[in-house]
Amino acid sequence: MAGHNSLGIGVAESGMTAVLPGASTRRPSGLPAEVTSFVGRRHEMAEVRRLLSGSRVVTLTGVGGVGKTRLALRAAVEARRQFPDGVWLVELAGLDDADLLAQTIAEGLEIRDFSRMPPSDLIVEHLADRQALIVLDNCEHLLIECAVLVDTLVRALPDLRVLATSRQPLGIASEQTLHLAPLPVREASPLASEALVESDAIQLFAERAAAVVPYFEVTPDNQEVVAAICRRLDGLPLAIELAAARLRALSAEQVLARLDDRFRLLTSGSRVALPRQRTLRALMDWSYELCTEQERLLWQRISVFAGGLDLEAAEEVCSGDGIARGDVLDVVTGLVDKSVLAREEQHGAVRYRLLETVRQYGRERLAATGQESALRRRHCDHYRALAARARAELFGPAQVDWFLRLSTEHANLRNALEHCFADPSDCGEGLTMTTDLLYHWISGYYLGEGRRWLEEGLAQDTVPDEERGRALWAAAWVALVQADIPSAAALIEEAGSVAETLGSESLLAYVTLFQGMVATCRGEAETSIKLHHEAVNLQRCAGDPLGLALALIRLSLVHSVVGEDLLAVSDAEEAVAICEAHGEKWHRAYAMAAMGIGVWRLGDSRRAAVLEKESLRFNDALDDALGVAIGLEALAWIAAGEERYERAARLLGALKGVWGVLGAPLSGFGHLACYHDECEARTLRALGEQDFRAAVKDGAALPYEEVITYALQEEAIGAKPVEPAARLAPLTRRETEIAELVSRGLSNKEIAAALVISQRTAEGHIEHILNKLGFNSRAQVAAWLSERRGYPRAARTT
16 A cells, blocks of 8 residues: 555555554553552652653662562552553563564564564654653663663653663663662661561561461561561562561561571671672572472472463473472472462463562572573473464464463563574474464564564575475465565465475465465456465365465455455355354454455445454454454445544544554555545545544544444444543543443453453453552442442441
8 A cells, every 4th residue: 555645644565664643552551460569668769750750761770689670660650640652561581582672672562563674663663752651670681782772762762761670770871770779677676666667678578478477467576576587688678578478387586597597697797798689699598498309399490481381381391300290280389388489360370470580590500400401492392382282273262262372471482482493403393383373473463573583494494395385475474464575475486386396285275375465465356366266275175274264365355356245245254154163263353354345345334334343343352453453444444435424534543543553554455455545535525624634633542442442333324423532531431331340340251251352451451440540449440430420329338
């Protein structure tokens, strides 16, 4: 879709990102919810606020375990109103490859990398003219790379602020640093007992102790013991939390006695002269020695994971040689109880995570055993098998679960690929794994990274076998989505040569399909239809329902463009039927979008809108921005056809932001640009330039959630669209809707089912609602909504 639209904004098929004013990402805040209370640091919080108000880059420095991350997150939460365009956390602890730093930050900002631009340029394009804050956590192991990239970003983006955590400053000109000291602990004194109890370190110990021993509190009888524990630990928050966890098995006096025995050398002489990292390491040693032999082994082995793991991974990778598979759950539970492992719930499943300091300690212990290489191999094998299972079960009822699972495991998948490609003898396995993850790359945020892995694998493994052929057409598809037609054509030509050499019908079926897609992108409709028909027949013969559905969807869209609308609908209906027979939903959503276009072309706007909205709901729930954009496009075309021009213009405005985030207008669907251009021209003529520009501007200013709500409105033909402001401030329309369901007592799962969204999306909305309103319970939301709606308060019960 090359050229300029009526607003004079350049749009090219080259994949250039065009982020426009008012464009919004999915979430205005990328911060995790706090799961434990924040204790103390009042002075430091005030200082961080002061520094952020006047400095482009603020770095919190200090020893590991001193609480840099926690302070940064709390400061970011409190600063959100100063950054209306987003506050984002980017965790770097699990990143070992400095070359992926910019890509990781782009992923943290939820930028879909559908262009061929360098990730750093994508970030600059995405954040242009936006007031945003990025929290970069754990920079110390990538210090130089972080310094260079942060300096580049703040020079290019005058409204960007960066809050970093590191064990040492980044060392750039725009940086202000705040060194975070351990929590102070006063010396015990009968005259100062109240002040002693109010110490931040003691409050932290008391709160964490109460979490493991109900009703624990600091009393005149134990306050000196607690204070002594905190002093022995130098007021280090992580150390205090780990020590408090020991109260499950020991009294405070026993904890203190063990600390005395363990730290006698460290507490003799000048405490000031001793590096505090040795204190933390001593605590790690102590915690390690309190573990059983199996717990120590598991601690070491789990350290090879990045970004957490589930029980299945722990059983697969960490069992054997001292830990029976059936014992892994009990050993994991023991490490959770000892606060070595953190337990988290994601997407309704439990995962486990080592704090970075604890993970590094485990890696050192593992390296000392000489078993690190073997464990990394087992880790790699597990995630290669996981990718293969995901591919095998892709076209079926478990598809969405696999999408979510692979997204959760992204850091581990990346580590496994790094391990494969680090050894030339394993590069073939790496290429297979990368190709198995194709739908992970194209349905999430990782398209650019997926293409880089495919290119690396194809460069290293040049054997012209079935796996190379599959990787070639996979890389061609990625290139097509990025609007890189020449590269796609070259890749699919080589894949065709491999298929011909091998005589592989399965490979030939996909080669023919993607040859058809290349022809479509080149505007060669007759050739495209011929090739897609061949692909459909080949896929039928191969018995591949996924390939058949994909070929039918693409054939349907080409038939629409050339005016063969009955055939377009028939193709899409068959694709939907195939998907439904296998319980598949993602391709079904695209098939319904294609069917909706065909039905609209036949004149049935009402049915077309129903089809497009059903497709849009699913793609929104899956967080598939490309699918959402296609649905919004079709709904804009339908609105213009029904002479609801104001609605059409608003949807066109909203689309500018969505396509800007994706980085390539009509990515992989450029042949549909004729409908977009016709819709825009017709709407402009009907409204006039001034009203058209105003409506487009209104649509472009809508936050993402409101765009979806507005697009899904079930208004009658000719009815005046509901104004975007029809909501309860400060909530968005979607948040107001969800708040209503919360007030009726629905669970997150029930809310997700009622609104046809994912439970993850519902949980994110509720978190945003609580943060916006300053509440910490659902009951407070219900009471607030009751007052705003004018309902009487419920009678107080006794």
